[in-house]
Amino acid sequence: MSSAEAVADEDSLGDGGAAVEGKWEYRRLRLPPGVSRPAAATQLAIHAEFAGWELSTVRLYADGTRRVWLRRRHQATLAGLRGPIT
Secondary structure, eight states: OOTTOOEEOOTTSHHHHEEEETTEEEEEEEEOTTOOHHHHHHHHHHHHHHHOOEEEEEEEOTTSOEEEEEEEEOOSOOTTOOSOOO
16 A cells, blocks of 8 residues: 555444444545645545545644545435545
8 A cells, every 4th residue: 555545444434434423424534644735635635526525524643644534415325426535
C-alpha cells in the first residue's frame, strides 16, 4: 500500500464499514501520516464525486495520521454507489 492510499476502518463499523444513524450513513477513513494535504483533498474529492460522500469530520493526530468521517444520506438501496475508493 502506498502512503497516499486511504484505509477504510471497516473492522470497527458494522455492515461493510458503514454506520447508519438516523438519515445519514457514515464511513470512517484513516489517512496515513505520509499523505500530503493536497493528496488527501484529492482522495476526498473522488469519494464525493463518484460515491456520493461528503466530509463530516476530520481529526489530525500528532503523528500525522488523519481520521476522516464521510457521510451521505442513507437510502434503502444505493444501486451503483459503492463505498470509498481505496
